[in-house]
Amino acid sequence: MSAPVLLWFRNDLRLDDHPALHAAAAGGRPIVAFFLLDDETPGPWRRGAASRWFLAGALESLAAAIAERGGRLILRRGPQSEVVPRIVRELGARSVFWSRRYEPWAVAADRALEAALRADGVEVSSFNAALGFEPFEIVQADGSPYKVYTPFSRAWARREAPPAPLPVPPGLRFAGPEGIASEPLESWELRPSRPDRAVGLRESWEPSEAGARALLDRFLGGPVWSYGRMRDFPGRAGVSRLSPHLAVGTIGPRRILAAVRARAAGEGRSEVEARPFVRQLIWRDFAYHTLFHFPDLPERALRAEFHGFPWRGNAVGLRAWRRGRTGYPIVDAGMRELWRTGWMHNRVRMIVGSFLTKDLLIPWQEGERWFWDTLVDADLANNATGWQWVAGCGIEAAPYFRIFNPVLQARKFDPDGAYVRRWVPELARLPDAFLHAPWEAPADVLAAAGVRLGETYPRPLVDHAAARARALEAFETLRAGARLDLQPRPRSSA
DNA sequence: TTTTGAGTTGTTCGA
């Protein structure tokens, strides 16, 4: 048998729209499918618990698709710098194909791995499976990266559309290599077992290509056209929920873009109607662009004046926030949705993020960490971009005075209380007028609804008005400090 | 090189 080629699956766990798979298949040699669980190379950003659960399902489904095509998905664990060269040697492969990643740890590790393999005479080919355009494809005339979303998105849109997604190669077959060991998926313990925290995850997600396709079809069946109007209402099914699939690659952005375009054409609609949704996909590219060009993004505020921000360590507040027991119903609803389903509506992510960083003055990195562990869509670029945005320390500077009022936000975006009642059932019987601010309810209204503040539901952890004033004060010290930096006290000349 | 217009997602206050 001729030397096989190695197809290394990463965050691209699909057969559709897979450029590396196409290139591997084009050579006519046997394709060995391989997945590596690498908890060492990413350092602190190894996969979190919820995304591990999603990964397990995606791997099972991919393995089944490969088995249908005569092959076997080889599973190994360990650092990529050791395990990839080892499996290449075991197979006697002369070529390796993979999809590029853009996290700082991955960029460095991939570069080193590629050099090592080439030194052994192994050919390496890498592809873009994750983005519309890669971070180095959209830069300014002088080669520097964009730092503002709008000009980036205009540059993105000026280009020809990203290449059309590739179908599954016709007649695709995989090799089922003899004598090559594969670790049992169960031995990785990707799914929580004791206790079984995954009940809500199973209810919420189908982690497979088919699951992604079903969500996409539902979304294209209507919500995509009203996305601009409906996306802010967490109680309605107005968003695609494709984020965990994009994160692990059970669907790719180019497939989504092409499907939106095809559906618009088929229904005689203008693509303009889908633009608010497409903008979100461009935002996703921009997050990767930002992470690639500013590798500190997950760890450090990009705006240097924030390095001296007077955050407050607050273990009690952080714990209440995580558990969804802050006393602000919209915040608690979001945090409980996250814990239960591994996902949170984006509008609510902003509200809980603002509450953590502005009302509690807890460092945004604490929120980023918690999201990393609990989100099925955990994605380094998107998560870090979102947290820096909400904290106001990213390159997209949110004005310092943009502090979300959790009650106003709730009344505006959950007017009928559907979202809060679902996730905070102990308040469900409160009338709409008091649902989002139960501490304002008269005693008889609380009693009639079966609510005892401080017992069945917490009192507010902080008073928002006071917390807002405190946050503005903290920002004031920041500005004073920045001015001092610019104008050091002149030396005495007397 | 200089100038100019603009910048995802908010809140509050006063007319």
Added chain:
DNA sequence: GTCGAACAACTCAAA
């Protein structure tokens, strides 16, 4: 109840 202005100053992108 609705509306516009104020809330800072700065950096970025493009002309």
